[in-house]
Amino acid sequence: MAVGFPHTKLIARLRAIASLTDADAAQIEALPMKVQNLRDKHAIVREGEVPDQCCLLVDGFLYRHKNDSGGQRQILSWHVPGDIPDLYSLHLNPMDHNLSALGSAVVAFIPHAPLKIMLDRSPSLTHIFWRETLVDSSLFREWVISMGKHAGLTRIAHLLCEVLTRMRAVGLAHDGRFSFPASQVDIADATGMTPIHANRMIQQLRARKLLVWNGDRIEVADFDALKETASFEDSYLHLRDNPQLVVRPLASVQGGQLP
Amino acid sequence: MAVGFPHTKLIARLRAIASLTDADAAQIEALPMKVQNLRDKHAIVREGEVPDQCCLLVDGFLYRHKNDSGGQRQILSWHVPGDIPDLYSLHLNPMDHNLSALGSAVVAFIPHAPLKIMLDRSPSLTHIFWRETLVDSSLFREWVISMGKHAGLTRIAHLLCEVLTRMRAVGLAHDGRFSFPASQVDIADATGMTPIHANRMIQQLRARKLLVWNGDRIEVADFDALKETASFEDSYLHLRDNPQLVVRPLASVQGGQLP
DNA sequence: CGCGGTCTTGACAGACATCAATTTCAGTGG
DNA sequence: CCACTGAAATTGATGTCTGTCAAGACCGCG
Secondary structure, three states: OOOOOHHHHHHHHHHHHOOOOHHHHHHHHOOOOEEEEEOOOOEEEOOOOOOOEEEEEEEEEEEEEEEOOOOOEEEEEEEOOOOOOOHHHHOOOOOOOEEEEEEEEEEEEEEHHHHHHHHHHOHHHHHHHHHHHHHHHHHHHHHHHHHHHOOHHHHHHHHHHHHHHHHHHOOOOEOOEEEOOOOHHHHHHHHOOOHHHHHHHHHHHHHOOOEEEEOOEEEEOOHHHHHHHHOOOHHHHOOOOOOOOOOOOOHHHHOOOOO | OOOOOHHHHHHHHHHHHOOOOHHHHHHHHOOOOEEEEEOOOOEEEOOOOOOOEEEEEEEEEEEEEEEOOOOOEEEEEEEOOOOOOOHHHHOOOOOOOEEEEEEEEEEEEEEHHHHHHHHHHOHHHHHHHHHHHHHHHHHHHHHHHHHHHOOHHHHHHHHHHHHHHHHHHOOOOEOOEEEOOOOHHHHHHHHOOOHHHHHHHHHHHHHOOOEEEEOOEEEEOOHHHHHHHHOOOHHHHOOOOOOOOOOOOOHHHOOOOOO
C-alpha cells in the first residue's frame, strides 16, 4: 500500500474544506506523526479508554461502533482517508464508542500534547479542527433522519451515496467506482436492519441497475437514480467551506412577548 | 416566568460540567446578551440561514428538527435550560436544520463576534465550549443506536430517561417529576414512528406503572424500571467532566504489519 | 356552541424479523 | 490437485412489529 507523507495528506484535506495559511500549513508539517499499518477489524480505541493521541486515516477505512447491552453492534459512522475520527478525544473523555479498521488500513497517530499546543496558538486552526468535529456531528444528524424516516432500501441507498460522495471528495472514486470492504452484516449493523433484509435490499438495488457490487468493489451505475431512491442531498456533508453571503434576518426581531 | 441574569445561568451550567477559573467567569460576565421571550413553535433559526448570534436557553425547551423532501419532520434533539443549541453555528454554516421553541421559552442571544474574540483569547474556554458541541455529538450517536437497535417502546422510554436525566442535571426535576410540553406527535417525530404507535407505546408505559403523563407534566414513577426497558445508561451524556485516571494502553503497540 | 388540535381505539396491510437451510467461494491442508 | 472448512451471501416460509386508514372522544378556545 503506497503511502505518502501523512502531513501532506492532512494539509491537502484541510485545504479542500477551508483556506489554510502557509503559517498554519507549517504548523501542521511540524506535528509528530507515527504511521502504522492495521489489519482488518483492528480496534484502535475502545469505549471507556482515554486516549492520548489522535488517529489520522491515511489509507483504507475506519468505522465507529458501539455494542449495546445485548451485544448488538451499531455502526455509527464510516471514515475515509483524511478523516481524524477520534479528534474529539482531545476534549471529551472517556471514549463513548469504539473505533476500528474496516479492512486493512494505514493510520498516522498524532499525540494530543503537540496538537493542543498548536491549536492553543492558532485560532484559525482551532476553527478548522473544531469545524471538522461539527461536520461529524452533522453526519450523525443525517443518520438519525435516515433511520427515523426512511425504509430499508432508502437507508442503504443513502449510506452508499454518502460513502461515494465522501470518497469522491478525497479523490478516491472515479466514474462511480470505489473500494468499500464492508460485508452485508456491516451494512445491516449500520442501517439498523438484519443482514437478511440488507441482502434483499441490496439485491433490489442491483435489480434496478443502480449499482454493481462485487466483494469490496462497488460501482454506482446510476448515481442520479441512487440519490433519488436515497433522497440524498449532500449539503449535510458541508464539503465546501463557502460562507454563504445570504445572511437572512434572524428570528429575533419577530419574537413576541409570552401570552 | 421568572428569569435570572442569564450570565449567571450560563456560568452555573459551565461550572457543573467543567472547572471554570474566575478569569473565565469574568469573561462570560462581560458577554453581551439579549433576553427574549418566545412563543410555542417559534423558529429561532432555520435551515439554510447563516446566523450571526448564538442562543442560550434560559427557560423552557428548544428542539432541533429537519424536514425531509416529503415534508416529514424528524426531531433531532431536545434542549434544556443552560444549553446553547446553535453554538456550532460559530464554525459551521449554513444551518443544516431548524431550531424552534417547544412550548414557550426564554432565550438569551449572544452575538458571534464577542464570543469569537473571547474564545480566541482563552484556550480553557475554547476547551469547554468545544466540549459542549462534542457532548451534543454524543447524543446524536446515542439516538442513532436507539433508532437502529431498539423497538418503539424502548425508544420512547429512552427519550424520557434522557430528558429526565438532563433536567435533573440542571436542577429542574424533582422526584422524577418535570415539565415537558411535547405532544405525542412530537414524540413520534423524534423516535421515528407514527403518532398512533407512539400513543400505544406510551399507554403501555403507563400500564406498566412506569410513569404518569398528563399534559406537559411527567412523573417517572419507577426510574429504574424505565431505565431497564430503555436500556439507558447515562454515560453518553458526559455529565461530569471527570478525566478518568484509567489510561489504558492504546492499540498502537499491537498493530502489526499487513499480511 | 362550534371548531381544531390532541389523544384514543379498531381493523387491516405491509415492512421487516426470525428461523432454517442452501450455495458460493477463498483459504487450508492432506 | 482436490476435499475440507468457515465466512459471507442467498433463498424460502412464517410471524410480529409498525404503518395506514378510519372514526370517535376529549378539551381548550373563540
